Each structure stands twice: as C-alpha cells, then as structure tokens.
Amino acid sequence: MDIETTYNDNNYTIHIGWGILEEKLLKYTAHYGTIHTLVDQSVYTLYSSTIDALVYQPIILEGGEKSKNFQSYAHVMETLLSKGIHRNDLIIVIGGGASGDVGGFIASTVLRGVDYIQIPTTLLAHDSSIGGKTAINSAHGKNLIGTFYRPQAVIYDLSFLKTLPQEELRSGFGEVFKHALLDGEDTVHSLMSKTTENIQLESLEPYIISGIRTKMRHVTQDEKEAGIRRYLNLGHTFGHAIEYNDKLPHGVAVVLGLYIMMHVSNSNSNAQVFELSSYYRYFKRLGYPMDTLKHMDVEKLIALMSKDKKNQDDTSIGFILMTEIGVCHYQQIAKEHLIQLLEELKETL
Amino acid sequence: MDIETTYNDNNYTIHIGWGILEEKLLKYTAHYGTIHTLVDQSVYTLYSSTIDALVYQPIILEGGEKSKNFQSYAHVMETLLSKGIHRNDLIIVIGGGASGDVGGFIASTVLRGVDYIQIPTTLLAHDSSIGGKTAINSAHGKNLIGTFYRPQAVIYDLSFLKTLPQEELRSGFGEVFKHALLDGEDTVHSLMSKTTENIQLESLEPYIISGIRTKMRHVTQDEKEAGIRRYLNLGHTFGHAIEYNDKLPHGVAVVLGLYIMMHVSNSNSNAQVFELSSYYRYFKRLGYPMDTLKHMDVEKLIALMSKDKKNQDDTSIGFILMTEIGVCHYQQIAKEHLIQLLEELKETL
Ligand SMILES: NC(=O)c1ccc[n+]([C@@H]2O[C@H](COP(=O)([O-])OP(=O)(O)OC[C@H]3O[C@@H](n4cnc5c(N)ncnc54)[C@H](O)[C@@H]3O)[C@@H](O)[C@H]2O)c1
Ligand SMILES: NC(=O)c1ccc[n+]([C@@H]2O[C@H](COP(=O)([O-])OP(=O)(O)OC[C@H]3O[C@@H](n4cnc5c(N)ncnc54)[C@H](O)[C@@H]3O)[C@@H](O)[C@H]2O)c1
Helix, strand or coil, X not given: CEEECCCCCCCCEEEEECCCHHHHHHHHHCCCCCEEEEEEHHHHHHHHHHHHHHCCCCEEECCHHHHCCHHHHHHHHHHHHHCCCCCCCEEEEEECHHHHHHHHHXXXXXXXXXXXXXXXXXXXXXXXXXXXXXXXXXXXXXXXXXXXXXXXXXXXXXXXXXXXCHHHHHHHHHHHHHHHHHHCHHHHHHHHHHCCCCCCHHHCHHHHHHHHHHHHHHHHCCCCCCCHHHHHHCCHHHHHHHHHHHCCCHHHHHHHHHHHHHHHHHHHCCCCCCCHHHHHHHHHHCCCCCHHHHCCCHHHHHHHHHHCCCCCCCXXXXXXXXXXXXXXXXXXXXXXXXXXXXXXXXXXC | CEEEXXXXXXXXXXXXXXXXXXXXXXXXXXXXXXXXXXXXXXXXHHHHXXXXXXXXXXXXXXXXXXXXXXXXXXXXXXXXXXXXXXXXXXXXXXXXXXXXXXXXXXXXXXXXXXXXXXXXXXXXXXHHHCCCECCEEECCEEEEECCECCCCEEEEEHHHHHHCCHHHHHHHXXXXXXXXXXXXHHHHHHHHHHCCCCCCHHHCHHHHHHHHHHHHHHHHCCCCCCCHHHHHHCCHHHHHHXXXXXXXXXXXXXXXXXXXXXXXXXXHCCCCCCCHHHHHHXXXXXXXXXXXXXXXXXXXXXXXXXXXXXXXXXXXXXXXXXXXXXXXXXXXXXXXXXXXXXXXHHHXX
C-alpha cells in the first residue's frame, strides 16, 4: 500500500507492507551517488544479514533515545563527512522514532541538507512518518532542538515489528489507538474488535494506514502547529505528566491519558461520549497498567502538567476533549475542578 | 536605505545606513515575547554601552571563527533553552559573518526554528545578509554543517565598521570588489575611482548596496546552487587554495583569485577583457599582498584546487571566467594548460 502525502509541495510516498524493503528501496537508490546508512544498534543486531545485503557499511546509532543528543549528533555528522558525503548522496535511516529523529536532523543539516529515506522499525514510528519533525534532546527537555525536514520517502516494512518487545508494541499501539479516536467511532470499534484480547500484529496494517492518514490530515492543514494539529496531542497533556512521573513508555502513558480524557469529556458534555467501563476492561486486557490511575497523586500530576510549555496560564490547564468520538475541541479547565474530576475518577476504579 | 529581498516567499528587509540600529530594531522587537541576543565577544567589548542600552543580558559568542563549532553551538543552545526560550521569542545576532553563521544555525534549530534578526558588524558580512546560509565548521572542512534559513530582517548599521581592523576591512572589500565585477564595468570603474589610494569607509555605502543587490539577483534565481549562483564563486577557486596555503584572510585571498581570473579570462578570449597592470597597481596601493603571486607554488596550488569539493574531474579544474566585465561563464581548464598560464603570469609580475 502506498500513501502519498498531501502537502502543497515536496510530497513523498509512504510505502507500507510486509517484506517490501528491498523492492521499494531499489526504486530510490539508483538516483543517487553514494548511499549512507544509519541504523539503530539493536535493529542492526537483529537484522544485520538483511541490512548488509542491501547497503554497505552502515553507521551504527546507539539504540533508541540514547542517540538523541549532541554527542551522537556530532559523532555521526563527522563520520559522514569523513566519508566525503556529497549533496547528491542519499542517507537512509533504519530504526524506531528515536533513530528517525536524530537521523532526520543529521540529514537536514549535513551540507545544509541531503536527501533521506526513513525506514521505521517500530509501531510508534508510524507516527513520525508524517509531520517532518526531526529532533534531538536538550538537558532542558525532549525534542527541543531540531528542524522541519521531509524525507524523500518512508518505507515501512512491517516485518521488522515481529521482533519488537511486547512493551514497545503496547507503547506504539497507544498512538494507533489515539489516531483511531481522532478518526471516529467506526475506526475505534473496528480496531477494538480486531484486538479484543491482545495486540495482533497481523491485523494492525489497516489501522496503521488510517492512523497515518489521520495524522496527515491534521498536519497538512497546519504544519506549524497553530490550529488543528494540536488535536494530535489528544491524551498527551496528562500522558506526558504520568510518563515523567511513573517512568512509563510514552505510548503506554498516552493510553492512560486517553482514559482520563474520556472521563473529563464525559463530565464535560451532557451526553455520555465514552462508555468508560468497557474501555477500562479493554485496556486492562491488553496489558496497560490501569492501576496506576487508582494510585495517582493528583496534585503532583497537575503540578507537572502546569509546567508543560503548552500551558501558560496559572489557574487552569488546557486539554483536548471530545464531544463525540472523532470530534475534538480545546478547553481550559480550572485546576480546582480538575482535581475534583480526577479524585472522582479514582473512586470509580 | 531599505532593500527588500525578492524571493518567492518569506521575504525580508535589509536596512542599511549609519546609526540606524536602535530605530530599526524597535520596529521589530515589539512583535515578540522575549528578545535573546547573541553577540561577538570583540564587538561586545567595543560596543557594550550601545548594546546594553538596547537589550538585556546578551549571550557572548567567542570572537569570530572560534564560535563556529559543535561546542559553541551546543553551549549557546543550552543557554537559550535554560532561559526558557519560546517559539514566539526573537533572537538577534550581532557580529561578523562567523557570528551570523552560527547564530543563524542556532535560530534555525532551537525549538525547530525561532525568528531572528541579523546585525552584521563587518564589511564581509554584507555578503551573508543574502542567501539564507547558516553554518558551523566540521573537522573535515568549513561550513559543512548548517541550514538554509532566512532572517526576519537584516539591520546593517555601518557605524560598526569604524572599529574594524584594516586587515578585516581589506578582506571584506574583496567581496565588495567581486560583486562590482559581477555587476559590470560601470560599477567597477566607479568603485575604483572612489578608492584610488585606500578603502574609504565613507564612500562604500552605494557599493555595499549594489553588492547586496547583485548577490540577491544571483541567489534568488537559484537558491540551491545549481546554475548562476555559482558565479558568486568568481575568484574563489584559486582564492580558497591560496587562503589555505598562505593563511591569508578570506577576502584578501579572493582579490588574488580575482587577479588570476582576470589573467586567465584574458588568455581565454580574443579581446583583452581586463587591463591587468592597472588592476595590479590598484590592488597593491590598497595593500593587497600581490607579491604572494610572484612566489606561488603553482603545482601545489593546483593540487589544492583539485581537492575542492566542486571539482570532480581529475585532469581539469572548473573556473568562472569573464568574456567582458559582468559577463560570466563556467569553463573547465586542463591542468597542464593552467600550469602554463600561471607560470606565464608569474613572469609578468
Ligand atoms: N518525529 C516525530 O514526529 C515523532 C513522533 C513520535 C515519536 N517521536 C520520537 O520517537 C521516539 C519514540 O519512538 P520509538 O518508540 O520507536 O523509540 P525508539 O527508536 O527508541 O525504539 C524503541 C526501542 O526499540 C528498539 N527497536 C527498534 N526497532 C526494533 C525492532 N524492529 N525489533 C526490536 N527492537 C527494536 C530500539 O532499539 C529501542 O530500544 C521518541 O524519541 C519520540 O520523541 C517522533
Ligand atoms: N552565510 C553566508 O552567506 C556567508 C557569506 C560570507 C562569509 N560567511 C562567513 O563569514 C565568516 C567571515 O566573516 P567575517 O570576516 O565578518 O568574520 P568574523 O565574524 O570572524 O569577524 C572578523 C573579526 O572581526 C571582529 N569584528 C567583528 N565586527 C567588528 C567590529 N565592528 N569592530 C572590530 N572588530 C570586529 C570579530 O571579532 C572577528 O575577530 C566566515 O566564517 C565565512 O564562512 C558566510
């Protein structure tokens, strides 16, 4: 399956499928000088024979988040330059969202920009195939340094996902679920019916595809994040706080954040938007740590949310809420009221 | 005098004049949150009272080229982030071309891009007010890391130039002269008549303005450097080699490169394009080290030129030549023939 992006210009194709890497990659490499490959260390350990058959002497990125810093950036940059990288060369980046972020940042700044192709190997990385964000982390926070720079193509070979640890799959699924919520009721119910007991990799492809399309719809209308793009933060205001506080994987925390969002959306509207108990049981069956919510320190989490750069008001916190599945709006909620809502939620658990 | 850029989009104004800094800057700062200032150390030493009257607690860049590296980039980046820089803030960069390059790179990558204003303080930096190139240096060469990112405005207050050391003035003048050559015979003769014995700062404004316009013409037609933008490299192929070999300031080496270009252009055309001896005497009067050419090691310089990334052919070297003043073309010259031409030139000196 190929998805074409729908920006005003500089569009690219996202190829999605099983075992497509070699065939799709060869379509692109012919147009370039030398091919330089950056690959996540763990991915290379698992797939060295596949990768070595396709490319020559890849540059290894320390696994995951560990490579999103200045040192790693400078090291990979100098390595590429020592190989005499040229403007007509191509960089390919194989790995999860972290490798994609640092690899994209390198591609966007080496020789002031060299073309690159993203090869995501995690479920979460479906999310970074759209949006053109590249990044490394600062001592002062995640993703504070980077560029907007689009790849020439994304080749999303789902076979890589087979080796993904359960926890990473669950984390990536959090964003898949969020995209389904943004898409609407039909998508949510269909996704839930295909994953009643656990996250079946084989049945995910259509939801990854609709997730990418949903993100694309939000991003292309609003590349610089002023309007509807922020709906992509659904579940994230609370998610980020609990991710930080309880050291949970990003997408796992997002699922807890989505659950809070459901509760707040219900209280906020006259109709019942979400049937909470069925979502609770569903998330629990898939292995999400729902008990964390029962023991949450409400005041502390609210203090963390207030620090979030997106919140600039002292007495209230901004949330993305839903009036029906698929229909978002942004709302400031007074902290006092929020405390009450969260304490209320704890009691139902 | 205000020059508007003529890109397809994201245009900005280059304000040029004497003592204009405060008035022009205030037009912009009102539209932003916090103003963050980066300033070249030597410039701050000379102008601290002016600068402190305008902005709050500037961040100091180590003087000149010393700040164009990873360490300085990371340090300034973390400093800005520790101050809680926000997307709606403004960065202003005060200094020569080196400060502009690293400051622009920081502005383009902090929070994936924050607006910035360039305040050039050297003559050479008229060159970097157009083109949108930002950069730091690699261990493998100058300007190999960076972005294309345009400022919101350039405020070129010529009063800063009064404290510029003679050698820096001479270096900047090399690019002014190059731009005059690209502009045509009238501009060259007018510039020479205003600077017969030395570089009179007071008379340079019109040539800086026409230089910026000339560069803009070349750049806007060709932002990614495939066609006529490369005529801006006039004098630079040889200039870079002699800059590296004889440790001369960039623009000083460019003047020697322009002189070689004149000689090669003459030999290459039937008519005499340049009256060499008058240019020789003129450059010598202005203090350029023309004797360097008499003693040049031709074979070594040619070897250096062959290494230049823009030359990919083993037996010849590409040059920008002129068939008349203001009219360029690109030509490959066989190394053998080049050796002969340069030895010939040495004998005339
Ligand atoms: N640019 C964007 O738009 C965007 C969007 C979402 C997330 N992100 C970023 O992505 C990162 C999170 O993404 P992620 O979860 O993919 O992180 P990741 O890249 O850190 O990968 C998670 C872990 O899985 C391992 N791994 C990767 N592929 C594997 C495979 N096929 N088999 C076995 N192990 C494998 C990695 O080594 C790592 O340890 C964060 O840094 C986040 O900021 C960016
Ligand atoms: N981005 C572009 O398009 C572009 C174009 C041309 C040159 N450049 C870059 O610009 C740099 C060269 O520019 P430069 O010559 O301005 O270099 P620079 O910034 O290093 O300045 C030269 C010296 O003059 C000092 N100085 C600056 N302003 C002064 C003043 N008003 N009074 C006294 N001293 C002052 C500086 O401290 C430094 O020591 C190079 O790094 C080059 O790569 C970039």
